[in-house]
Amino acid sequence: MFPRRRKHFGTPADKATYATLHTASLASPYLREGLTPAAAGKASRHLRDLLGTAAIAICDTSGVLAWDGVGGPYESNHRRDARSLAAPTLRTGRTAVLGVHDVACGDPQCPIRTAAVAPIVIEERVVAVLVAYSERTSAALVRATEEVARWVSGQVELAELNKERTRAMEAELRALRAQISPHFIYNALAAIASFVRTDPERARELLLEFADFSRYALRRGGEFTTLADELRNVERYLVLEQARFGDRLTVSLQIAPEVLPVVVPFLVVQPLVENAVRHGLEGTTGVGRITIRARDQINEAEISVEDDGVGSDPEVIRAVLAGESDSDSIGLGNVDARLRQVYGDAYGLVVETQVDAGTKVTFRIPKYSSGVHASP
Amino acid sequence: MSSAMSLTGIGLVIVATIGIGLFGLRISRTTSDFYVASRAITPRWNASAISGEYLSAASFLGVAGLVLVNGADMLWFSVGYTVGYLMLLVLVAAPLRRSGAYTLPDFAETRFESAIVRRICSGLVVGIGTLYLLPQLRGAGLTVQTVTGAPPDVGAAVVAIIVVINVAAGGMRSITFVQAFQYWLKLTALATPIFIILIAWRSGDHPVGVLQSLHGAAAEWAEPLSTAGGRDHPLYATYSLLLALCFGTMGLPHVLVRFYTNPDGRAARRTTVVVLALLSLFYLFPPVYAILGRSFAPDLVAGAADTVVLELPSRIFPGTAGDLLGALVAAGAFAAFLSTSSGLTVAIAGVIDQDLLRTRLTRLTGGDYLAVNSFRIAALLAMSVPYVAFRVTGALSLADTVGLAFAVAASTFCPMLVLGIWWRRMSTTGAAAGLIVGGVAASAAALVNVFGAPADGWARALVVQPAAWTMPLAFITVIVVSKLTPNTIPAGTARSMVRLHTPEAVDVDRG
Amino acid sequence: MSSLIQSQLRLTLAVIGGTGLILGSIPLLFWLAPATRTFAIFGLPLPWIILGIVVYPVVYVAARIYVRKAERIETEFTEFVGRQ
Known part of the structure; x- marks a missing residue:
């Protein structure tokens, strides 16, 4: 009712919660489109905001779906390597923590030194992984990465559900088309048949109507x-x-x-x-x-x-x-x-x-x- | 002129309009026949309806008044009103129909996939509609004043009230039949006196050298590019006016709504061609009134020039014949206000209802309201804003105000539609920027005009006829901003283009 | 697809260019050759004949030509796509 008072709302902790929820809500519409490269790309920026890390990547078995990072000269190398870092988790579904010797490149200034890799699981299947890069990996960051990956899983699952529902609607429409036919076809044909002897011209016209009708209904x-x-x-x-x-x-x-x-x-x-x-x-x-x-x-x-x-x-x-x-x-x-x-x-x-x-x-x-x- | 007879004429028009709206609908639609689905509205009927709604007070009274005062240059008004449909035809008619949009904001949404652009368009529809309704109210006031001597506020109030009641009661739906009838009524009302005058003149009753009046004293008046009527820089003014009229028509809120009735893009094109023919026929007559007025009613030049069409019949034929013709013309004029105002009010109210009111009402009442009521409130709002504006602004020439409405439309919707239909790389940000820049520039000019334009010189010319600079400005804004923001090119552009341009006969995925 | 849009656009621009040239040159004619402002045919001054009467058939014919050509482009496109 009084939107202006929202400014004086809550403790710093509450505000942090709101900020997190807000960032999450920015990412969710894209994820609801499913895990396509385009959707993942748009969502990844918000996901990185959510984790506050130097870079993140979303990879599936075919390669890197999306990458979002601070930039820098070595980023393309890291991006290329992401697939191999992701591979073990994609296979096992277990969260992995990778240290400096796995991740870091030659440049000591590069903020991408360690990584946490968490699985995105849909219907018990690992479909992709979320890789969060940072300078140092803490237990908290690993935990956060896992949580974000789980949240992404939920969103993508919803997307699947949506598709499922559309498919169900289409199936229902098909069923309806099919349903008109048997009930009605029998009666219509019987009626047409009754005219064949007495009024062949009318029977012919009706047959043509019937043909047009079924072509439309079954298109x-x-x-x-x-x-x-x-x-x-x-x-x-x-x-x-x-x-x-x-x-x-x-x-x-x-x-x-x-x-x-x-x-x-x-x-x-x-x-x-x-x-x-x-x-x-x-x-x-x-x-x-x-x-x-x-x-x-x-x-x-x-x-x-x-x-x-x-x-x-x-x-x-x-x-x-x-x-x-x-x-x-x-x-x-x-x-x-x-x-x-x-x-x-x-x-x-x-x-x-x-x-x-x-x-x-x-x-x-x-x-x-x-x-x-x-x-x- | 006889006020009793004219009032009867006006009264008949009002009763007929409301009557057809409320009861005629049921009668005209009752049919037990099959194959009604094949009876789409033909281009001919639809074109009559578009013309009926389009020919407003500015066309019926204003053009003749302007020509009477300012001479040949004002003939461009009727030319521009007509050529506007040629531009609409070649640039947008078929694609706009194929877009499936019912209103201009609908088109913005489907092409640019943006709620913000849609919102801007809604605001512009209300603005342009208000500017266009203003002269309708003034015309109604003038007519009632000429007929009865009552102050202009009375006539304006009468039209405003009738339109709101009619629209809110659901009478003035987009009934093609009613609007088509309005065109033929207006044409008859305007043409009959001229024909009778010409016949009487040829048979010797009025051997007045009407055409000679064009030479002699009125020589300067009869010449184009003269500065008669205090217009500076006539060449610039002529071009600017022509631009506004030619490219503003496609952005008028009540025009697009009618195109929706066409079954497909091809029919939309054919309809537009018929509209061109019907408008051409109509616009042959106002200049004749002006020429005759110059010799029979010279006193109007300095005074109520806009009433020349109303006054002329009784000036030429004193007595019953003149009164009858006067009543016919008054009735036609009233039909002009009623149909255009109703069409505009329906279009504006539809947008207010859909984009501004309904969500708010739903929030206020928790969804517990009737859709009909929302529309009724919208209709009231759609008419009360211009009515208040009319009371505030007072006397502005009919055709001038309409010219400003066209200028705003040409500087906002025209770039959006034309580039949106023909240019794949137009970005959403570019569309919004163009609408805002064009809209602000043109409406600033309109406001300056309403509240006191500069007295003379280039400043006056630029403000009175702004289209020549505001329209290119809007186009350039769209193009430059779109080039700068390629990342906001709508994702579905390719698909939209296919839908806009592919003939309906081709089986494609229109998604 | 883009060839359809391009040929339609070419047609549109041709019609706009044509009518623009005709209409646009009228004020210029009056401006540059003041004699035309008062030149009279059958007692009617030329500007009144042009602006009051002649422009309308011209515009109408332009519209008819446009519609015919636009529909031909669409028919050709439909046949072409249908054959594929």
Whole structure:
């Protein structure tokens, strides 16, 4: 609340802690990118600040990933030697302390005379080592080097986890694509088959729609598409469903053309429509009505899918969105999770429903979001 | 002129604008048909909408007023307003669309990967928008004053309130249909009186030697590069004005927002070409008003020159016919303020909401607020700043203030966009430095202008028309600073370049 | 890729240079040859004809030419990349 008072905060020890934490926080974003040479290079400066040594190096089995030091004429030699100094620790995973005869060069002025080598361990595997050079190696420095290496391990592990999560998302998307198919393919083909004799021309058209639909749904690449493409696919889907249900399914689309170019996650509307068709027509013999709306809200597009079917218990939907239930509304949970992952928690699905009162699912998409671009 | 009839005309425009905004949306969008997804907005509709939003009070009233007073040199205003779109077309139209940016700060963020550059851009959007809204309010005040005799504050307040209510209620979204309608309304309102005058004149009712008035006493007025109206160094002023108008258009906050509606880069280009045609058509008329005004309303030259478009019909046709035409023109003028002010307010409010207000509101309320309310507050802020500025600054010529808005845009966003799109070695620091240097220089000139410019000489010329020195200054700053700080060239530059320039038909990783 | 950007940039600079030359020389013409300031055609002074009417078709044609050429460059690029 009162940032100005921070100046008078705490003892010198507290301040030292803050300083350390701050330096660490500077390094962590780079480490979260994983142990690439670029990320390691940027992080190494802060890591050296953290240890306060003359130089540090990060090496893995392929060589020196990053070097940061005070400079001086002999630095390149030291840099070259770092790999051989690192080798034993990379093999054994044990911290090593190297003395003057291992490290120092001919120049007595050179501050790089001894080194502490600590392993960076990820999932029980030594992936790299941290080498801290100084004039004299103290027990405290060795200990500090070990701690920093352990902290780096944690950060890199988090990076791996992040990648893992992205991979999981992609896998989920693939699963969703695959999931649309069997359920729907059977019904669509059956509907098309029923027209082959009576109305071959229509059967042909439907078959073409079906081909386009599956090409879109099973396409490779790109996590994002435009709302126009997504809606076009929804329309194909609805044409096929109408062939199956005939007059029982009426659809109304109210789309503001201004939002058609908005970039949306791939297959974000389709699962909601599929849900609506199922809910709108399941358990009734009457007419099901589905309304799809896309409105322009200045910085955002608001998209909603509404049916007048059986509705559901809000508690059930809550469980689905929380991922605790895998009922037939699995599409909802998946779409919700992907929206939140891309745009943040403020952009999840909003579901309005009640038993026997239909269901309306709404979500918003910002017109611009950094890093989100459509691929054709 | 008959105030009752003109007021009715203005009232109709207001009711129609609000009505279409609030109710028309639902009607115009209801369709049970399939294949709506293929109905992207065509370049033609989009171009009408861009023109409708772009043709402001400065174009509708200001150009004719300036030409009436200062003569042929002022024709450059309408030329510049139009050529600005040619520059926008060849330099930025397609790449800007392909960047996926919705606002100028969005572009800054996606190209320079920097929150600071984004922040600077947000500030500039608000600044330029305010400078541009100022003359709209003044134009509204003038119109209401001409029609009813009420003080100018009244008209300005009316427009400000209507725009805020309309924008805050969600009526004035980027509805292409409404803005497109505004263009045709403005064109009709401006062109009809001229055609009727010309027809009446040819059939012998008004055998006035209008064209002869260009010779004789008004000879100096009709010549370019004259110092009529107390302008020194006309050659410098002409070039500087031309630069500002040509390169400022691409940096206007409400222009880019509309380009987003184009489905792809190619459509963005075609839209711009149609815009050029529509603007050219419109700008044929203001000079005619000025020429006619010179002979029918010479008293306005020394007084309320900006009202010549409003006054002329009733001066030429005393009686009901003139009143009707006067009402039409007044309605058109009001449409001009409403559409431009609404477009600007939406653009500014969007930026205020997204970059300045929302995070703060979230912190204050712990996330417990509605996104809609944040936008409403932003809309109120976006209009109240220029309204206060209007009350403080008082009488500045319409087109002059607009010229300054263009000068600031040309000295800030133009270098950022042009170099950002075409130069790979532009660094983030260079972008920030260019925006700051250009922005400070041009807005300093604008401020000096608002609060009392030097009386004459080069100092006055440099301050009144700053673009010729502030724009090169900004470009040089970007280039020099970028050369000095190659380490801050954004890491994703290569990828950005691919995305900006590759046609959509090519399948590349746009990451 | 850089060849695409380069040819687009060349086209852009050509259009800017062309229109800049035409538009930029108009004030210079008036400045250097004062007779042109009052020269009249059909009773209308030349500056009014140029600035009030003639510039617009010129600008429009320049825009049309630019769009045609820019699209041709893109089509060629698309075909070239597609073939690879």
